[in-house]
Amino acid sequence: MARRSSKADPSGQRRHGPRDAARGILPDFQGREADIARIEKLLDHVGDGGKALLISGEAGIGKTTLLEFAQVFARQRGFRVLYMSGVIAEAHLPFAALQQAVGPILRQAEKLPQRQHAALLAAFGLGDDTTVPDTFLVALATLTLLTESAVRKPILLVADDIQWLDQPSHDVLSFISRRLSSDPIVLLMAARSDSEEAFPHWSVPRHQLSRLDAAAAERLLDAESPDLPLDLRQRFLDVAAGNPLALVELPRGERKPETGESHWVPLTDRLERAFFSRVSVLPTATRALLLIIAENDSRSIREVLDAGEVLLHEKVALETLAPAASARLIEIAAGEVRFRHPLVRSAIHQASSPVMRHNIHAALSRVIIDEPDRRIWHRMASAVGPDEALAAELDAAAARSQRRGALATAITAL
Structure with missing residues (x-):
């Protein structure tokens, strides 16, 4: 994709900002100019109040890559970045995902009101109380912890694959997403589009990632695999159908000679x-x-x-x-x-x-x-x-x- 021009300093040298640094670390985002602009705007205006955004799309469409860009960009802007990700293997473990995000700032929990502090420790198995932690108190403690930490520097809270979050972490995230308006906190979440019905009560703006158009798909494939034979290049463009992960991974798979029209192509383990x-x-x-x-x-x-x-x-x-x-x-x-x-x-x-x-x-x-x-x-x-x-x-x-x-x-x- 075409990059935005960097501003020049008085000496005539190009002055590189956070956008350049973020885009230099990660691969080019072919066809994602509008999606990146929305993330940048969200982070640029964090001083006006907190915001939440749910990014959705099919497998391989680029949700995680967009979240990675947001994290790099936010760190360059002085944000503290906290991260959690849903994992199928841990979906049955209460507060497993929340512990990922809160762990780096858990020391600050000592300043919480006593009941919130006790509930948060109990949720992570760190307290002496063996009773089931109150989810409301855990959610309130997490929100308090985030808002107190955001006084020192703005926070980007990233939650990937939220369709696989354990239920208590899901509930806490839903609670937080509705209470960010007065604090410099941005909550970015990603979920597969086929799982959006799992969040009908979430009053969070949603951003749907679409497949790449033909021109962007060709640019991405040519950038990743510039020496493909023309027939194989067209085959990959056809079966990828605008899916960025497929365009990157298909050339890495086993290439078998085809006789006639095949209904499938060999996939890498990641694609499968x-x-x-x-x-x-x-x-x-x-x-x-x-x-x-x-x-x-x-x-x-x-x-x-x-x-x-x-x-x-x-x-x-x-x-x-x-x-x-x-x-x-x-x-x-x-x-x-x-x-x-x-x-x-x-x-x-x-x-x-x-x-x-x-x-x-x-x-x-x-x-x-x-x-x-x-x-x-x-x-x-x-x-x-x-x-x-x-x-x-x-x-x-x-x-x-x-x-x-x-x-x-x-x-x-x-």
Whole structure:
């Protein structure tokens, strides 16, 4: 992205400010000029009173990177930066996330009113009292601690992945977010867009990060991987669909030669985790149907449900896919289903076992009736060892495809 010009000092030399320092430490933010400007404005006007902002967006869209920029920029402006992050593994531990943020200023808690001090220590397992800490008192103590500390220097409180906060920390953060107007404190939070319904009562301004436009996506990919072959460059642009993390990580993955049109691309571990995390927490039957969608070469919802019944040996209804739709992984319309982002399909495929994929192709071959060529290809994908009869059917399918002019399909079949 184009950088703002630095001001010149009387000697004619460029004088570098906090914006330059922050942007020099972190990579260029292609296409994020407006998003960065909003963060800068929030921090620049902290003297007018505290503010809170919730940044949301899909996995890999750049929420954490934007928070990292805010932390670097704030430190350059003399802020004290406090940080917490939600972690699935600690979501069951009360006040675990809050302890991350408050830990650096906990020594100042001695000046708190006695009941607030005792509640805060109890919340972190540091007090003698074994009773369950009062969440209201813990929230009040945290707010008091922040406001007293902000007298000396402004505070930036960062909370990443708040969809995975433990519930008590979530409640404390919600309490604080509504009481910042008179203090030099900025609260920046980030959450995945599919989890926003978890915060309906939060009266906090929200900022949605969108996917990069085509021009910004090309600039980012070219900056990260300038020597890509043109066909591979276009392939990555297509499947990344404007997702910054995908544009950075896809060139780092294994590059396999493609024959015909592939529905997925190899993902790095980081990409797989980013796009599969929402899938891993869904019900077993829902995950099975998502894998059927990923492996199927048709968008037919009827085929998915029928194959699901064969695979799961039970009745499967459209409601089985409801958790995936609520998580914004898929869209269902006019008898068809598709993934909202193509890399979700790749992540599901890559995370599944060969045995599961084999069973799914076998199930699809049983429910596809009116399209013999597709049925044969799914049989091939589920075959174990040589099968002369199947090979003969594949030859015939390839010949039919070649006569229709479907050369790529014929090559795949052969």
